[in-house]
Amino acid sequence: MATKLLLTFAICRLIVTVGLTLDPTELLRLGVDGQLSVDPSDVETASLDFGLLTRAEPLAVLHPSSAADVAQLVKTAYAYGYGSSTHHGFTVSARGHGHSINGQAQTRNGVVIQMSGRHGAPDAAAAGKPPQPRVWAGERYVDVWGGELWIDVLRSSLEYGLAPKSWTDYLYLSVGGTLSNAGISGQAFNHGPQISNVHELDVVTGKGELLTCSEEQNSELFHAVLGGLGQFGIITRARISLEPAPQRVRWIRVLYSNFSAFTRDQEYLISLHGKPASQKFDYVEGFVIVDEGLINNWRSSFFSPRNPVKISSLASNGGVLYCLEITKNYHESTADTIDQDIRKLSLNN
Known part of the structure; x- marks a missing residue:
């Protein structure tokens, strides 16, 4: 056969x-x-x-x-x-x-x-479990097991005041899974998807070979596996790029009833990716609200009680709205001026 x-x-x-x-x-x-x-x-x-x-x-x-x-x-x-x-x-x-x-x-x-669900110790052989994330604070990267969930990568890196540069919206996905696709989020316009923020991989090929790959070593396998939908191997370890984690984040939602205005603003904000940090937002993502769906889903906690009334009135024409989700990172020392900075940024844009 x-x-x-x-x-x-x-x-x-x-x-x-x-x-x-x-x-x-x-x-x-x-x-x-x-x-x-x-x-x-x-x-x-x-x-x-x-x-x-x-x-x-x-x-x-x-x-x-x-x-x-x-x-x-x-x-x-x-x-x-x-x-x-x-x-x-x-x-x-x-x-x-x-x-x-x-x-x-x-x-x-x-x-x-x-691959997921068995958190162990750095000495995997002794513990009989996969290793926990290992953060290299000086080099600003973290080595993680392929089955590690992104939420645990975040928790480990935050202990050093660091965080991955690019995320998915939902953090209870495995590292190997999202890197086998792309890993797209509102930070992608700034840093690229998650697959653009990987230094090195360990991969098990279809013949059972365990290979380390990067831009310099086994580069063909490296680029094939990242975003390759698993056609070339199982990711068992990934070395993820880190950056200083923001102390605070201002989260802003902008609602639109006009699709052209929505896409125009989103495309413009994304086009600012090459600007200095002070001249752009740190996160830009757009989505569609159908039949007031945003009110009743997992994101709804970020809306004030007055928003359902506003959303209902805006959505009276066809029941469809568009939302831009944008954020601006800041530090405790600039907390008193963040609203002014965002207002200035909005006026300039």
Whole structure:
């Protein structure tokens, strides 16, 4: 029977498909380090995505303690498929926080690598768990496990007064997942997406090779993996660029009923990315409000009680509004003048 190798990893997931499936007892005899579990609760969790939209039950779940565990499992899968005369292989899927859009983090009758959810110590080998983020304050970067959630990267870097330059709006996504896509947010016009702020990666290829790559080392793999939808490997470590974290942020929402005015202002604010910090905002993002949806979603806490009345009156024509979300970073020492600075910036723009 013909076999194929398929690597598809979008939003914290990658699927490696090699050959046919194995019996669970055979999987447990593969000699893979880490914790290979057939516990029903582990299998049930790995069967589902975050939104409970798709279901595919694996035979087992690997809780890796290191990148070497991931590499060993993929190498074994490859050997049982392409490297075996019987082609008696099995499927492998790397799962972050399960935010796959179409079940790509799941694999029926295979092995799911649970990359997220097992926070460990810097000495991973001793603790039996993946390492925690390691911040290099002087160099302004952080080394993180591919399954680490961005919220935990933020918490670790803030201990040193630092933060990543570019974010996604929702921080409970895995590092490997967003870097396999792009990682776009309101800071992208200033710093580029998240994939533009990576110094180095450790990647497990489809053959189970563990390679370090960067602009200077294995550069072809580096650029292929970043934003490559997992076609070229599983990200097990990323070195993320940091900058000083702002002490305070002024968050501003501007509502529009006219689409042309909305896009004109957004495009203009984005065009200021090359200006000095004092002449531009630090975050610019636009979105559409349909049927007053903004009032009842997770962002609504940032609106005052008077805003629903204003939104209702503005949205009377067609029920559609447009919103610009912009921010300006500042320090405690300039708190008394931030409103004046924003007013001046708005008038100049």
